Amino acid sequence: MRVEIIGGATLYHGEALEVLQALMPGTADAVITDPPYSSGGAFRGDRALDTKAKYLSTGSGNHEKTSDFGGDNRDQRSFHFWSTLWSAAALRASKPGAPAAFFSDWRQLPVSSDYLQAGGWVWRGVVPWVKKSPRPQMGRFTSAAEYVVWGSAGPMPVDRGVGCLPGFYEYHAPTDREHVTQKPVALMADMVEICEPGGLVLDPFMGSGTTGVAALKLGRRFIGCEQSLQYFDIACRRIEEALESIFVERHELPEQLGLEG
Numbered sequence: 001m002r003v004e005i006i007g008g009a010t011l012y013h014g015e016a017l018e019v020l021q022a023l024m025p026g027t028a029d030a031v032i033t034d035p036p037y038s039s040g041g042a043f044r045g046d047r048a049l050d051t052k053a054k055y056l057s058t059g060s061g062n063h064e065k066t067s068d069f070g071g072d073n074r075d076q077r078s079f080h081f082w083s084t085l086w087s088a089a090a091l092r093a094s095k096p097g098a099p100a101a102f103f104s105d106w107r108q109l110p111v112s113s114d115y116l117q118a119g120g121w122v123w124r125g126v127v128p129w130v131k132k133s134p135r136p137q138m139g140r141f142t143s144a145a146e147y148v149v150w151g152s153a154g155p156m157p158v159d160r161g162v163g164c165l166p167g168f169y170e171y172h173a174p175t176d177r178e179h180v181t182q183k184p185v186a187l188m189a190d191m192v193e194i195c196e197p198g199g200l201v202l203d204p205f206m207g208s209g210t211t212g213v214a215a216l217k218l219g220r221r222f223i224g225c226e227q228s229l230q231y232f233d234i235a236c237r238r239i240e241e242a243l244e245s246i247f248v249e250r251h252e253l254p255e256q257l258g259l260e261g
Helices: 016-022 051-055 076-092 109-118 185-192 210-217 229-251
Strands: 002-006 009-013 030-033 099-104 122-131 145-152 169-171 200-203 221-226
Touching (some): 002 229, 009 210, 009 229, 016 221, 030 185, 076 099, 099 122, 169 185, 210 221, 210 229
Parallel strands (some): 009 221, 030 099, 122 169
Antiparallel strands (some): 002 009
């Protein structure tokens, strides 16, 4: 297992369940992740398609840098059982009261609320992400949203240094992305707000590292895991770039206006 430590981020190249089981109990202050949906159709044959074919449409942006990713072709029963396993392992790695936020699409929304609870979390609601430019569908309601099922590791204290958060977010999906299902950094920053200030965010399916970028920008620490070496390397690069950007922003001298040399 390869491990990279980049500032306040610890990144693991490995399988999510293996990494989660190796973490010390009570490590994370929040679990925020975008797992493979195993979605894209009503039947097993639909789900077995290439992920780029399932989740990306022509004309919706630059996808040349993206590649297919694994773990996204499970049938409904195996998806439920597997998700319950990693959800329970993530609970074990979390502190009491830690929030969890798991992304889903509309097809997997019912089973996502099930596996969150089967993993031992207290289910607390659903947060929609509405896309500003969704794919139109003739004669149908447009599928304009993805969802976050969220909960907590048992009772959740109110006094955690976290303010009142919205229950609805609206952003464009990234057009120039490096991962097939990449989320906007601004959206993930909104998700990270549920983690207490200075806390540690755990992402077992970090993909290209967007959650890690958002966590570091908001002053949180981060643990991420990714089984694809290609995406792991992309995540390392993006997080290094984010840290460099944060360093420049914090050490940049303010402009001295109105002074004559």
